[in-house]
Amino acid sequence: MESTYKNSGVDIKAGEETVNRIKGLAKSTFNKNVLSGIGHFGAFYQIDLSQWKNPVLVSSVDGVGTKLKIAFALDKHDTIGQDLVNHCVNDIAVCGAIPQYFMDYMAFGKLNPEKAEQIIKGFSIACKENNVALIGGETAEMPGLYDETEYDISGTIVGLVEKDKIIDGKNVSYGDILIGFKSTGLHTNGYSLARKVLLEKFNLNDKPDLIKNSIGEELLQIHKSYLKLITKLNEKVSINAFSHITGGGIIGNTKRVVPDHLQIKIDWNSWEQLSIFKLIQEVGKISDDEMRNVFNLGIGLIAIVNKNDVDKVIEISKEVIEEGIIIGEIVK
Structure with a gap:
C-alpha cells in the first residue's frame, strides 16, 4: 500500500473541514481592531492609540490541565474552551489589564x-462575554503522541494596561484587608488529586449526598471570569492587589503580590467551603494543609484593600452581583 499522510494518521481534509466549521465562530468575536480573517499566516490586531497614553502589553498563556480527562470521559467538549479563556482573562485582569485578543492551540x-x-464554540462564548477577539490559533493532529480520543488545548491572551495603572502589589501594606469572591468549583486546578480520590470510589454520574449535582457536573463547572468585577472595582476604588486563585491555593497565589516583609493571615472559617471540596477531603482523608495548598476551596479571587475601603468594595461588588467576603488581613 502506498504511504500517504492520511494512512500515517494525519487527515488534511479533516483539518480543512475544521477550519470551515470554526470560521463563523471566530468571526462572531471580532471587533473593529481585527484586520485579518482566519487563513493568513499571522493574525492582525490594530491598537487604537488615541485611547491610550502609555500602554503596556500584558500577556499570559495557560491550559486546563487534567480537567480535560473529565471532558473526555463525559464526551462533553463545549465548556472547557470557556474555562481556558476565563482563566487567561483573569490572569491579566488582576494586573489591571483590559484583555484584547485570544489565540488557541489544539492538538x-x-x-x-x-x-x-465544540471546543471553539466554548472559546467564542467566553470571548464574547469578556469582549475579547478570538483572532487565530493552531490545530494539530499528532498520531502516536496523543490517544485517538484525546487532545490538549492551550491559550494565549494579550491585553493592555496604562503603565501608571499596573497593579503589582507594591502598595500592599500592614493592616490591609483581604476580600474574597466565590469560585464556581475547582476552576481548572487540583484535578489530578480530585480524580484520584473521587474516581476510586465513584463514577462521574454518581450523586453522593454531599453534592447536589453529579460528580461529573461538579467537576466540569466553568472557571469563572472576574473581569466585570475587577473592572468595576478599578473604576471606583484603589485596589492594592488582586490575586487569582489557581494552582497553589489561596496562600500560594496571594503571596506573589505581597511584599516579603509582610504575611497573609487567613480566617479559614470566614466562608462556607463548597461541598465538592468537602467531598474530596472526606473521601480522600486529606489534611487541611494539603487541601489549602492544592484547591481554591471556594474563593477564586481576592482583592487586597486598605481597611478604610472595605465597605466601599463590598458595596461596589453588589452592583455586579458578587458577594465580597472578608477572609483575612496582611500582618507583619
Whole structure:
C-alpha cells in the first residue's frame, strides 16, 4: 500500500473541514481592531492609540490541565474552551489589564472536526462575554503522541494596561484587608488529586449526598471570569492587589503580590467551603494543609484593600452581583 499522510494518521481534509466549521465562530468575536480573517499566516490586531497614553502589553498563556480527562470521559467538549479563556482573562485582569485578543492551540491524536467545533464554540462564548477577539490559533493532529480520543488545548491572551495603572502589589501594606469572591468549583486546578480520590470510589454520574449535582457536573463547572468585577472595582476604588486563585491555593497565589516583609493571615472559617471540596477531603482523608495548598476551596479571587475601603468594595461588588467576603488581613 502506498504511504500517504492520511494512512500515517494525519487527515488534511479533516483539518480543512475544521477550519470551515470554526470560521463563523471566530468571526462572531471580532471587533473593529481585527484586520485579518482566519487563513493568513499571522493574525492582525490594530491598537487604537488615541485611547491610550502609555500602554503596556500584558500577556499570559495557560491550559486546563487534567480537567480535560473529565471532558473526555463525559464526551462533553463545549465548556472547557470557556474555562481556558476565563482563566487567561483573569490572569491579566488582576494586573489591571483590559484583555484584547485570544489565540488557541489544539492538538489531537485524531482530529474530529465536530469535537474541535465544540471546543471553539466554548472559546467564542467566553470571548464574547469578556469582549475579547478570538483572532487565530493552531490545530494539530499528532498520531502516536496523543490517544485517538484525546487532545490538549492551550491559550494565549494579550491585553493592555496604562503603565501608571499596573497593579503589582507594591502598595500592599500592614493592616490591609483581604476580600474574597466565590469560585464556581475547582476552576481548572487540583484535578489530578480530585480524580484520584473521587474516581476510586465513584463514577462521574454518581450523586453522593454531599453534592447536589453529579460528580461529573461538579467537576466540569466553568472557571469563572472576574473581569466585570475587577473592572468595576478599578473604576471606583484603589485596589492594592488582586490575586487569582489557581494552582497553589489561596496562600500560594496571594503571596506573589505581597511584599516579603509582610504575611497573609487567613480566617479559614470566614466562608462556607463548597461541598465538592468537602467531598474530596472526606473521601480522600486529606489534611487541611494539603487541601489549602492544592484547591481554591471556594474563593477564586481576592482583592487586597486598605481597611478604610472595605465597605466601599463590598458595596461596589453588589452592583455586579458578587458577594465580597472578608477572609483575612496582611500582618507583619
